Amino acid sequence: MFHILQKTFSVGVATADYPRVPARVAEEFRGRPEFDFAAWRDARPAAAACPTGAIEIHDRDGARRVTVDYGRCIFCGECAEAAAGGAVRMTREFELAASDRRELVLTADYDLHPDGSHAGLRGTTRLSGAVDTAERAGAAIRKLLGRSLAIRQVDAGSCNGCEQEIGALNNPIHDIERFGIHFVASPRHADMLLVTGPVTRNMELALRKTYAAAPEPKIVVAVGACGISGGIFGTNYASLGGVDAVIPVDVYVPGCPPRPQALLHGILLALGRLRQSQ
Amino acid sequence: MTSLLEDLRERFPEQVRASAEPVSGQVTISLNGPDATAVVKHLMTEYAARLASVFGEDRVAAEGVFYNYYVFDRPGDASWVIVKAPIPADQPSFPSLAAELPAVNWQEREIQDWFGVEAAGHPNPRRVALHDNWPDVHPLRKDFALGTVLPPFEGERHVYRPTLGEGVFRIPVGPVHAGIIEPGHFNFAVAGEPILYLQLRMFYTHKATEKLFESMPIPRAVFLAESISGDSAFSHATAFCAAIERAAEIEVPARARYARTILLELERIANHIADIGAIATDVGFGIANAHAGRVREMLLGLHETLTGSRSLRGMARVGGVRRDWQPLQIARIAPTIDAVEREFRDLVALIQSSDSTRDRLEHTGVLRPEKAKTLGVVGVAGRASGVDLDVRRDHPYAAYAKLEFRVPVYQAGDVRHRMQVRIDEVGESLRIVRAATAALPGGAHRAPAQPIPPGRCALGAVEGWRGEILHWVRTGEDNRLERCKVKDPSINNWPAIVEAVEGNIIADFPVINKSFNLSYSGTDR
Numbered sequence: 143m144f145h146i147l148q149k150t151f152s153v154g155v156a157t158a159d160y161p162r163v164p165a166r167v168a169e170e171f172r173g174r175p176e177f178d179f180a181a182w183r184d185a186r187p188a189a190a191a192c193p194t195g196a197i198e199i200h201d202r203d204g205a206r207r208v209t210v211d212y213g214r215c216i217f218c219g220e221c222a223e224a225a226a227g228g229a230v231r232m233t234r235e236f237e238l239a240a241s242d243r244r245e246l247v248l249t250a251d252y253d254l255h256p257d258g259s260h261a262g263l264r265g266t267t268r269l270s271g272a273v274d275t276a277e278r279a280g281a282a283i284r285k286l287l288g289r290s291l292a293i294r295q296v297d298a299g300s301c302n303g304c305e306q307e308i309g310a311l312n313n314p315i316h317d318i319e320r321f322g323i324h325f326v327a328s329p330r331h332a333d334m335l336l337v338t339g340p341v342t343r344n345m346e347l348a349l350r351k352t353y354a355a356a357p358e359p360k361i362v363v364a365v366g367a368c369g370i371s372g373g374i375f376g377t378n379y380a381s382l383g384g385v386d387a388v389i390p391v392d393v394y395v396p397g398c399p400p401r402p403q404a405l406l407h408g409i410l411l412a413l414g415r416l417r418q419s420q
Numbered sequence: 421m422t423s424l425l426e427d428l429r430e431r432f433p434e435q436v437r438a439s440a441e442p443v444s445g446q447v448t449i450s451l452n453g454p455d456a457t458a459v460v461k462h463l464m465t466e467y468a469a470r471l472a473s474v475f476g477e478d479r480v481a482a483e484g485v486f487y488n489y490y491v492f493d494r495p496g497d498a499s500w501v502i503v504k505a506p507i508p509a510d511q512p513s514f515p516s517l518a519a520e521l522p523a524v525n526w527q528e529r530e531i532q533d534w535f536g537v538e539a540a541g542h543p544n545p546r547r548v549a550l551h552d553n554w555p556d557v558h559p560l561r562k563d564f565a566l567g568t569v570l571p572p573f574e575g576e577r578h579v580y581r582p583t584l585g586e587g588v589f590r591i592p593v594g595p596v597h598a599g600i601i602e603p604g605h606f607n608f609a610v611a612g613e614p615i616l617y618l619q620l621r622m623f624y625t626h627k628a629t630e631k632l633f634e635s636m637p638i639p640r641a642v643f644l645a646e647s648i649s650g651d652s653a654f655s656h657a658t659a660f661c662a663a664i665e666r667a668a669e670i671e672v673p674a675r676a677r678y679a680r681t682i683l684l685e686l687e688r689i690a691n692h693i694a695d696i697g698a699i700a701t702d703v704g705f706g707i708a709n710a711h712a713g714r715v716r717e718m719l720l721g722l723h724e725t726l727t728g729s730r731s732l733r734g735m736a737r738v739g740g741v742r743r744d745w746q747p748l749q750i751a752r753i754a755p756t757i758d759a760v761e762r763e764f765r766d767l768v769a770l771i772q773s774s775d776s777t778r779d780r781l782e783h784t785g786v787l788r789p790e791k792a793k794t795l796g797v798v799g800v801a802g803r804a805s806g807v808d809l810d811v812r813r814d815h816p817y818a819a820y821a822k823l824e825f826r827v828p829v830y831q832a833g834d835v836r837h838r839m840q841v842r843i844d845e846v847g848e849s850l851r852i853v854r855a856a857t858a859a860l861p862g863g864a865h866r867a868p869a870q871p872i873p874p875g876r877c878a879l880g881a882v883e884g885w886r887g888e889i890l891h892w893v894r895t896g897e898d899n900r901l902e903r904c905k906v907k908d909p910s911i912n913n914w915p916a917i918v919e920a921v922e923g924n925i926i927a928d929f930p931v932i933n934k935s936f937n938l939s940y941s942g943t944d945r
Contacts, residue, residue: 145769145770145773146707146770146773149711149766149770150707153711153714156714166721167724168721168724168725168728169725170724170725170726170727170728170749171724171728171729172728172729172734191639193636193640193643193644194643216643216733216734217729217734218643218733218734219728219734232728295600296596297596297601297602297603297625297940298603299603299624299625299627299941300602300625300650300941301647301648301649301650301941302602302649302650302651302939302940302941303647303650303651303653303731303733304650305600305601305602305650306650306651306731307730307731308600309600310713310716310717310720312600312713313710313713313714313716313717314710314713314714315713315714315717325599325600327598327599328598329596340627342624342625342626342627343570343626344551344595344623344624344625344626345595345603345624345625347573348595348596348603348624352596368647373647374632374643374644374647375627375628375629375632375647377567378566378567378568378627378628378631378632379557379559379564379565379566379567379568379569379570379628379631380559380626380627380628381627381628398733399650399731401730
């Protein structure tokens with residue numbers, strides 16, 4: 143017993159103060175790829191290199207539309223390596239959660255050259271501004287859920303990579319309970335379902351039943367590239383794709399897997415939204 | 421090695437045809453027909469060979485046959501032995517070995533499910549991979565399209581063995597579990613507290629992984645390999661790359677071999693420490709898990725510095741590693757390893773100082789060595805039950821041939837010793853990382869990209885932190901694959917949990933299960 147206390151005191155407080163203090167992220171961390179659409183002369187190499195089809199090219203009538211879907215992105219950095227002239231750059235941004243699936247998709251329209259390259263950027267649409275989270279969501283939790291939010295995690299077919307990071311929310315560094323948020327053993331006790339994917343054919347019924355078992359009001363957060371879109375698995379004979387193919391989703395958290403702070407950001411964002419909609 | 425082939429030819433002149441084209445590190449023996457029984461038995465009795473994996477392949481369009489492959493390793497020989505048995509397309513059936521070799525029980529049934537090739541005489545021929553309410557399809561047949569839209573479920577769901585007797589109850593658990601873990605169904609029959617028997621239902625997370633491998637270019641498939649089991653992303657991707665490299669005879673530069681070794685061991689350390697903490701939690705010693713979680717974060721920070729990802733993703737590549745390390749990155753390894761070692765020592769002392777914790781772990785969930793051997797158990801669970809296997813030592817890859825390490829083996833087979841194997845291995849892995857970092861050679865971090873020749877078959881093997889990972893590939897045209905078979909150690913080890921829980925109280929199931937910590941996604945693919 144003495145040893146236990148001694149160790150505890152010698153370690154002190156290990157918890158990081160995210161989001162009040164920015165997360166400590168390694169220089170090498172690969173977050174959101176940034177696209178300099180005006181400087182991007184040819185999207186084809188990056189589109190060909192992308193393992194999940196997150197970069198798509200649609201050519202029609204002398205025009206090219208390039209779409210970038212952060213909901214499919216696995217943050218591998220292949221696009222940045224393939225694109226010439228530094229048009230694609232990996233940043234360390236990870237707070238990418240969005241309440242609207244469309245917010246995760248960027249679109250750029252170009253004039254198409256006969257040689258297949260493009261130029262003459264006609265216009266882009268971008269992510270809407272990041273929503274401030276900590277202050278607002280803190281108020282929302284206190285007001286709505288008595289400073290206590292219960293999460294039921296559902297693995298609807300994931301590779302368990304997302305589960306590793308979700309589990310890390312419970313360690314002393316990320317300590318999600320400091321927000322009054324905790325994981326519960328039954329959907330009947332849950333305010334929020336935190337769902338990873340892709341949703342497999344064999345998990346569809348279990349996911350539907352779990353959703354039905356959670357009492358109203360309830361929030362669904364779809365986690366990771368596979369939870370949002372099916373990721374590298376896409377849709378196939380055994381996979382239905384993203385979580386929203388089966389149940390309604392309130393917030394999407396990109397990543398492969400999303401780091402714990404990105405999950406926290408998404409969960410807090412979801413709580414802010416709940417307050418808005420009530 | 422020729423002696424093995426000559427011996428088999430002499431003994432089974434009617435059956436053994438020839439060795440396929442020589443590939444370094446593996447010997448392929450072709451049979452004339454689907455019956456591999458005699459050759460398999462001979463290899464096991466005369467050569468003490470271990471049947472590591474059994475799987476199928478559809479070559480009907482190309483060669484008019486299906487193939488079954490039986491992958492063996494044998495003590496004292498670094499080469500894998502692969503027995504290849506053709507099965508005629510018009511008579512898709514082979515004699516089952518499962519009655520005598522329980523280790524192949526699930527794997528033979530997988531062949532039935534994926535290819536529609538019958539394992540004749542199987543003692544339990546029911547579906548294993550495709551759930552009972554799937555239509556009559558065989559997804560790994562070449563004429564089955566990846567994107568096939570199947571009709572909605574109908575018919576009866578899986579029927580479990582009845583639970584009979586006075587005071588005997590059934591406790592169904594899952595697929596959605598109480599913790600943050602993967603889905604699967606456990607069906608317990610209990611009499612009071614003790615478990616009479618456990619029935620497992622897996623493959624809830626089946627997502628067409630092996631079929632997907634046939635649909636994408638090889639560089640892209642490396643990322644799919646990272647998503648077979650997220651906690652083993654680098655191990656699976658490295659096994660995949662090793663298979664391709666063996667098939668295409670790609671020489672991996674020394675710097676990359678050492679970098680791989682460092683990353684593979686870091687993956688092992690982080691997962692073992694997490695497991696040790698989780699085992700402590702499951703017997704109510706949560707403070708140990710808090711420290712384990714903290715130490716694990718130190719390692720994940722190092723992962724991120726070395727690969728850009730806490731999960732070691734985006735680093736594996738055919739022919740080497742994707743990114744080279746700068747001196748500043750390398751300089752982070754030693755101090756982190758030192759700090760982790762100090763903390764880990766304290767963590768182990770903390771757990772060992774708690775008598776009540778030890779009491780819950782000892783004699784709990786015993787898997788006896790003879791059972792472990794019969795079931796073909798591998799990895800941590802095997803080594804805790806007397807199965808002295810380690811791919812790093814037995815089939816050296818990366819830089820392991822140049823590094824010294826000890827392989828801990830115990831006979832007791834209880835939760836306590838599955839934890840002890842992990843404790844010992846963390847110590848060994850810390851030493852390996854230190855030695856490999858000190859010896860990290862200069863030079864290229866990857867071989868130049870080159871097209872992969874079609875029609876080559878090769879096996880890649882890695883000792884993941886959980887155990888033996890095998891990837892077998894047949895390369896195809898246009899830098900693609902005709903087939904990729906993935907064997908996670910979990911597929912060997914699930915049936916062992918059924919054995920280990922019998923007679924234990926149901927309250928100990930979580931800690932027994934955690935002491936194996938098998939991958940559902942790695943099993944289901």
